[in-house]
Amino acid sequence: MKAQDVKYLSRKIMEAGEIPLLWGHFGVGKTDLAREIAEETGRRLVILVISQMEPGDLIGMPSRDGERTLFLRPDWWPTDGNVILMIDEVNRAHRSIRNAIMQLLIDKRIHNHFLPEGSWIIAAANPPDEEYDQVELITDPAFMSRFFHIELTPDPEEWLKWSKQQNVPDCVTRFIGEYPEFLSRDTIVSMRLELRPSPRSWYKLGRVFGILQVDEIEKYGYVLAAGIVGPEAARTFMSKIQGNQLLPSPRTLLVELDDIILKRISQSDISGISASVMRITRHLSELDEMQVQEYFQMVPKIAGNLLEIGRVIPRDSFFSIIRHLVHQIEGEKGLKRALFENLLEELAMDHDVMKFLQGSHESEK
Secondary structure (H helix, E strand, C coil): CCHHHHHHHHHHHHHCCCCEEEECCCCCCHHHHHHHHHHHHCCEEEEEEHHHCCHHHHHCCEEEECCEEEECCCCCCCCCCCEEEEEECHHHCCHHHHHHHHHHHHHCEECCEECCCCCEEEEEECCCCCCCCCCCCCCCHHHHCCCEEEECCCCHHHHHHHHHHCCCCHHHHHHHHHCHHHCCCCCCCCCCCCCCCCHHHHHHHHHHHCCCCHHHHHHHHHHHHHHHHCHHHHHHHHHHHCCCCCCCCHHHHHHCCCHHHHHHHHCCCHHHHHHHHHHHHHHHHCCCHHHHHHHHCCHHHHHHHHHHHHCCCCHHHHHHHHHHHHHHHHHCCHHHHHHHHHHHHHHCCCHHHHHHHHHHHHHHC
């Protein structure tokens, strides 16, 4: 996402009392963006590079008060709420540091010290990359669910406008204008996150949506929702509030497919089709014992419905379901394994599926 859009959304998120986490490669302007927000809102910017901090630097040092131990306020602690705290290099900080800031993220406090009313918090991280000196890949959903995740990518046209304001020499701007591919080689941001919806994430999303106008929701709603409840839930949520038809449930697709539903699928765009395929594969992975027993008795019907779906969606999308079934067989046992084996046998009666399975088998040799 372009810097101006990221800046706009970050400000809205902080105005709602929530915390944006900006993902972008080094040098794309995450700190500059926070500094611009601070200047535009008349706030003081405090940058905490937590990869270079010890727990005592962050939470303050202990002090004895009679028979009690108190923690002194760290020197960076704001004295008023007219401030933006930027927690930088989140992904390069040691786990002990991330644990120390959890209370700050949850309650906006550390020990008995509360942030002044009105304080804003923004965070930044580099995407996972073998070239970065990272401590570990952050996968803790409890930690990551505290943020709205936003990707920041460099845009040559936007950078050129910014560079003129910063009085960058003409020799540099002319070069980038002629060779925009040299602005940055890192143009793709991959966070490697699997964001999942939770009661907390829906509450946070509601707080931000509550201060947005209708046109802002239309423009930024999906990006905001995907950044905290995940793309699948965000896609369905935005379809609902925009008055569009919802995606059929996985069970409906597998056992209750009819011509009306099939027509809806055939008219879906690629994102809708991808969401339906993802929901089917996830549903099959998460079947409980009762569902396995039910589906085991309905294998021919489920196979027939999947083949019908395969005739109206791109072949690659359909074969991803077949590929998922093959993968599930390898990791399952008992009745669930038997269900997937029987289902695959039924599907293999289709010539195209059989050809795909044979090709996959040959490629593994």
